[in-house]
Amino acid sequence: MAHLLTTDRLLLRDWEPEDADAALAVFGDANVARWLTPALTRPTDADEMRAHLERWAAEQPKLDPPFGRWALVRLEDGLVIGGMELRPLPPHNEDVEIGWQLAPGFWGHGYATEAARGLAGWAFSQATDEVFAVVRPGNERATAVATRIGMQWVGETDKYYDLVLQAYRLRPSDLAESAG
Numbered sequence: 739m740a741h742l743l744t745t746d747r748l749l750l751r752d753w754e755p756e757d758a759d760a761a762l763a764v765f766g767d768a769n770v771a772r773w774l775t776p777a778l779t780r781p782t783d784a785d786e787m788r789a790h791l792e793r794w795a796a797e798q799p800k801l802d803p804p805f806g807r808w809a810l811v812r813l814e815d816g817l818v819i820g821g822m823e824l825r826p827l828p829p830h831n832e833d834v835e836i837g838w839q840l841a842p843g844f845w846g847h848g849y850a851t852e853a854a855r856g857l858a859g860w861a862f863s864q865a866t867d868e869v870f871a872v873v874r875p876g877n878e879r880a881t882a883v884a885t886r887i888g889m890q891w892v893g894e895t896d897k898y899y900d901l902v903l904q905a906y907r908l909r910p911s912d913l914a915e916s917a918g
Contacts, residue, residue, distance in 0.1 A: 740798075742808050745856040748849060750808040750822055753795055757809055758788035760818035763841045765790070770839050773877045804834065804861040810853050812844075819844040822857050827870060827898050834861065835898075836869040836908070838883065845879065851886045855913065858887060862910045872903040881906075888916030 742750040753761065762784050764770055771780035781787040794807045810820040820840035827833040836858055838850045858869055871889055873880040881904065884891075889906035896902050 742806070743856050743860050744813070745852050747813055748853050748856070749811040749813055750853065750857065751811060752798055753791045753807060753809045753821070755788050755791050755795070757791055757818050758784045760841075761791060761809070761821065762787040763843075764818075764820050764839050767842055769842050773874050773880065774839070804864040804866050808857075810838075810840070810849070812849070819849060820853070822853050824857065824861055824866075824869070827872065829897070833898075834866055834869045836861070836871055838880075850879075850883045854883055855887045855917065858908055858913050862913065868907055868909045871906040871908075872898050873906065875902065875904060884908075886916065888912035888914075 740752045742752075744750075762781055765774070765778065766781050766787060768780070774780070778790070781790060798806050804824045805826060807821060807823045807825075809818045810822050811817065812819050820838065823835070823837040825835045825837070827835045836854060838854050840850050861869055871880065871884045872895075873884065875894075884906040887908060889908040890912060892905045892907045894902060895905050898905075
């Protein structure tokens with residue numbers, strides 16, 4: 739199992755098929771799935787989630803940094819509490835999307851902010867000069883995380899996923915300012 743990075747309370751590591759039940763608690767929850775981009779449909783059971791995880795695990799070694807999908811694990815007890823990703827944004831794959839998803843039982847503890855800040859910092863260490871979060875209108879939790887890590891709102895766009903989305907951009911100097 740490859741570990742990407744560790745923050746004060748969290749570990750980002752590669753997904754494993756054994757994570758299917760924990761991942762289903764994240765991606766299968768209606769409160770999370772309603773905000774997912776069309777790149778991932780809501781899994782209906784552990785077998786479907788396992789198939790996603792197996793595909794992600796097979797794709798991971800073929801991706802150039804900074805791209806990938808990782809399990810978000812709480813260090814204190816080893817629980818998988820969510821997922822993180824850095825992906826090329828369609829349609830032209832020229833922008834880097836940062837994404838975070840947490841199981842609802844772990845909302846409100848700063849985990850998404852901590853993980854997103856750590857993952858963005860790692861992306862910048864991989865010669866990425868900016869990352870974007872694309873947020874469905876009304877997703878106040880995602881907007882709050884984007885703002886807390888220093889992302890700047892750049893406007894509403896229909897460029898990605900054929901949806902009208904709120905776009906937030908983060909550059910290395912923005913991240914440094916938000917940590918201060």
